[in-house]
Amino acid sequence: MNLTRRALLAAASTLALTALPAAAQEPPKPRQIVINASGGAQAASLRASYWADFEKETGIKVVDTSPVDFGKLRAMVDSGNIAWNISEIGGQDGFRVTQMGLAEPIDAKIVDRSTFVPAAKEMTHVFSPSSYSTVIAYRTDAFPKGGPKNWADFWDVKKFPGPRSLRNHPVDNLEAALMADGVAKDKLYPLDVDRAFKKLDEIHRHISVWWTTGQQPAQMLIDKEVVLATGWNGRFYGLILEKAPLAIEWEGGVLKQSSWVVPKGAKDQYWSMKLLAMMTDPKRQAENAMKLGYSGTNTLSEQYVTADKKPHLPLEPGNLAKQIWLDQEWWTKNGQAMAERWNKWMLSKQ
Structure with a gap:
């Protein structure tokens, strides 16, 4: 009887612990x-x-x-x-x-x-x-008939004249250059690096500022230092909600998490x-x-x-449909080589 009672008490204790x-x-x-x-x-x-x-x-x-x-x-x-x-x-x-x-x-x-x-x-x-995207941003007052609709337009300095800014980094720029050169969004990877740098050669002298920090593009646009820039969408978000003369274009945006x-x-x-x-x-x-x-x-x-x-x-579904996801695996394998090539390319333009 005592053994049975002890067994019952032990079982009850176990149940009590699992019920905590x-x-x-x-x-x-x-x-x-x-x-x-x-x-x-x-x-x-x-x-x-x-x-x-x-x-x-x-x-x-x-x-x-x-x-x-x-x-x-x-x-x-x-x-x-x-x-x-x-x-x-x-x-x-x-x-x-x-x-x-x-x-x-x-x-x-x-x-x-x-x-x-x-x-x-x-x-x-x-x-x-959360997710963010590298997008094209522009001053709406600089383009009263409408701003650029894609990367080819960003490269078109005659149709969309004025000082521009790109990030001083290969990520996003290689993708943008290829899309500007007509590569379909679903055919970007693996990146054709030689083709991308050849396209970047076309626009290098038209870039007034190669930005290095996230706040630069929006500030340069507000200050009218440039009329077109790339940047992370959230950097323009608050300004656009406050009715600043800025807009962004989602076509060809490069999404990351x-x-x-x-x-x-x-x-x-x-x-x-x-x-x-x-x-x-x-x-x-x-x-x-x-x-x-x-x-x-x-x-x-x-x-x-x-x-x-x-x-x-x-x-947002309509915006998402226009963009691409950055291929992290490709950049993991090739990022170091791309950084070295980017730096050499920038030095060659001085």
């Missing part, structure tokens, strides 16, 4: 989670849309640092001295960080990406809650995954999208975006 709420079975909470991010307006929006609620719900402080630094991330992982729990990386670096073993796999049991766009749920070690990783060997990985899980929420993604102009990658988020904001977001 998830929080009771979670690992100890750290005092803080450190996130390395881009800073500025993006960090402010991320805090308002996600991080502040995470702090309230968990009691864990979210500390953000900047700027994003791939080299520093690699050095941390290599040394085992990892100061970040989560780090943002460049949109083209997803395959590279995975191949180099610098990131932990995203825990699918915690982070549900089942309703994300395909490009954002295929990466095993990279979390992508914002990319976040949990560094390999980082502490408190469970809580990092919980924070990423909060960033899957469609309503929160919509809130962030309406602040920054970068679409949420959860397909359910679009329904929460107000009608006046939808036309300005890259993953």
